[in-house]
Amino acid sequence: MTSAEVTWLDDDTAQIRQPKKSHWEAPFLFLLFGRDRALLLDTGATDDETIFPLRETIDQLIENWLRRHPARFTRPYELIVAHTHAHGDHIAGDQLLADRPGTVVLGTTPAEVIAFFGFQSWPDEVVEVHLGGRTVDAIGGPGHEPSAIVFYDRATRILFTGDTVCPGNLYVRDRGEFVRTIDRLIRFRDAQPKHIRSLLGAHIEMSKKKGVDYPPGTVHQPHEAPLALPPSILDEVRAALDEPGERVVRDRFIVANVG
Numbered sequence: 001m002t003s004a005e006v007t008w009l010d011d012d013t014a015q016i017r018q019p020k021k022s023h024w025e026a027p028f029l030f031l032l033f034g035r036d037r038a039l040l041l042d043t044g045a046t047d048d049e050t051i052f053p054l055r056e057t058i059d060q061l062i063e064n065w066l067r068r069h070p071a072r073f074t075r076p077y078e079l080i081v082a083h084t085h086a087h088g089d090h091i092a093g094d095q096l097l098a099d100r101p102g103t104v105v106l107g108t109t110p111a112e113v114i115a116f117f118g119f120q121s122w123p124d125e126v127v128e129v130h131l132g133g134r135t136v137d138a139i140g141g142p143g144h145e146p147s148a149i150v151f152y153d154r155a156t157r158i159l160f161t162g163d164t165v166c167p168g169n170l171y172v173r174d175r176g177e178f179v180r181t182i183d184r185l186i187r188f189r190d191a192q193p194k195h196i197r198s199l200l201g202a203h204i205e206m207s208k209k210k211g212v213d214y215p216p217g218t219v220h221q222p223h224e225a226p227l228a229l230p231p232s233i234l235d236e237v238r239a240a241l242d243e244p245g246e247r248v249v250r251d252r253f254i255v256a257n258v259g
């Protein structure tokens with residue numbers, strides 16, 4: 001069994017990477033702890049627990065956090081399982097958590113996502129998700145995929161951008177929606193009272209060499225770029241979207257127009 005690669009971003013925020021050995025997509029998942037509930041973003045690229053033990057990983061992380069913070073949480077403690085978007089490599093583990101006590105696994109259609117978060121005017125509205133003493137903003141993010149959401153955690157000041165913005169290929173499937181989403185994220189960024197610290201997407205496909213990516217299917221990435229991107233990357237993505245061509249290569253990402 002290959003265990004998950006867990007990094008605590010702070011005391012209440014875990015970054016989980018599905019190991020490359022278990023699936024070349026090696027997506028990143030994030031687990032955010034509040035007083036009343038935790039929020040898991042994405043469930044990975046496989047439901048085979050012998051190669052990626054999702055349920056065990058999440059159970060252990062929650063158990064450990066609860067043990068570390070005996071006075072800081074509400075019982076029974078809930079888990080919301082949401083998604084950055086509905087592509088298979090981000091939702092494959094959903095069924096492994098479906099029967100977990102106190103757990104809500106969100107549906108993956110735009111209608112289900114809109115209804116759960118309570119968007120009145122999708123995708124332009126920003127909706128608050130309350131974890132108990134911790135607020136996360138859900139921002140409509142279609143363009144890569146119709147149900148995509150970008151999450152902003154006010155506590156860590158991290159923007160979780162899924163596949164919409166990551167150090168890799170940004171697959172633009174609906175150009176109009178994608179451009180409007182990047183514009184929306186730029187407006188959101190510029191309206192924050194405190195500067196956004198960084199963007200964390202769901203994959204690393206770029207190498208440390210500027211503009212050079214590892215092709216799809218690569219399992220060994222010894223010189224991969226860091227996951228975190230600066231908030232200014234949004235302006236670079238926006239500018240790249242105005243350039244013609246199927247593949248617009250920048251130092252830290254590639255816009256892949258596939259729509």
Ligand SMILES: [Zn+2]
Binds near residue numbers: 085144145163
């Ligand atoms: Zn995707």
